Amino acid sequence: MSDLKVGLAGLGTVGAAVLRMLARQEAEIAARTGRRIKVVAVAARDRAKDRGVDLSQVAWFDDPVALAREGEIDVFVELMGGEGDPAKAAVAAALDAGRSVVTANKALLARCGVELARRAEATGAALLFEAAVAGGIPVVKTLREAMEGNRLVRVSGILNGTCNYILTRMADEKLSFGVCLSEAQRLGYAEADPTFDIDGFDTAHKLALLTSLAFGTRVDAEAIYVEGIRQLTLEDLDAADDLGYKVKLLGVAVRTDAGIEQRVHPTMVPKHWPLAQVAGVTNAVALDGDAVDLTLVGPGAGGDATASAVVADLAEMARGARPFAFGMPAELLLPAERAPMQRHEGGYYIRLAVLNRPGTAAIIAGRMADQNISLESIVQRRPVGLKAEPETANVILITYATTEEAVRRAIAAIEAEGVVASLPQVIRIEKD
């Protein structure tokens, strides 16, 4: 059989790792798939940089779109990143020319995944993106191929390695947010613009793709309620620990009577839950079907972990597989009814920095009661480092199950009483 000729645009953390992995595994992959996978052309900004492989026989393109459109290739691999051009133009050019595409670019797919899937179908090309969701975990393939017999009810998990790395090191080693983020960047986990990670958008992009694969709906990132981890303090992580929880940034998509609820936010999970044990750059995705519940755990970011998924997609292409990008023809994907976040139900952690005055606790309890919110606990914690009688105190409330709407109303009513000194912290709780 002829070689599978690959053109690769973007030779950064993931692109360079893909080159090295293909070189390392060449014979093994050829034995398994019956074809050699050969990178014959690349587009990269820095020709001089050492990527640990010999690129002297490879054609260089300055313009990734030209590589995608004109390169003598069977498959175009997009590893530049970015939700717009040149990534979008290059992927579209390859698909329009009937060349299959492998990409790790969840930002691009979350914005125009359905459009790109349509382009692929129009020319008979494939669009594979295992690396775009939870790095090395084969969750896209699992949802596309292995859960057909199930009606999925919920898809959830830790989908961002950078955030889980930051939260783990902050909680375990009491390191500052900034130190942990810099380390995640140094290790190649973070996006080129790390605000995508820490403000929750990267998790939302991945969740949007999982939702489409799981529920057969059109990718709809706009429908996702998103909060990141930037506002979390060591004090919150400590308080959660004292209460028997770990804080994780979760992405959750769940069928409800009102439609599909999609949300990304820091979440307190009981310490004994397997999810709470998922540490560092590791990701975990739970797929809850009517017949099978399963959880996939593995490395969510980093060069080799992500390259593993890119190379698996290339091997699938070498075998001749041409699956639909989202598991079914794009025209059959349905628009999903959006369940509004205000109707979300669950427990809540609420930290209020309040003026240290008699009667404040009664005001808080009263406004909560007005909204029919039952409190599991109410604790006053002295702000970290303060020894003298403080002017403000942190009051931490844990609620029993209630609605987002009730919590927001109660907090607004407490703020209106003039006893709150700074913005309240709200963390949703998942319980047994």
Ligand SMILES: NC(=O)C1=CN([C@@H]2O[C@H](COP(=O)(O)OP(=O)(O)OC[C@H]3O[C@@H](n4cnc5c(N)ncnc54)[C@H](O)[C@@H]3O)[C@@H](O)[C@H]2O)C=CC1
């Ligand atoms: N780093 C990770 O752990 C993971 C990354 N991804 C995704 O993989 C993609 C690549 O990520 P990284 O390798 O981490 O990024 P990176 O920033 O290390 O590499 C991107 C490379 O693309 C090059 N590039 C950008 N624009 C270009 C252009 N116009 N022409 C030629 N080259 C261009 C850059 O110079 C850089 O070398 C992104 O879409 C990212 O979201 C997905 C999963 C995990």
Ligand SMILES: N[C@@H](CC=O)C(=O)O
């Ligand atoms: N920045 C992302 C990379 C993988 O998708 C992450 O940290 O998870």
Ligand code: NA
């Ligand atoms: Na994956």
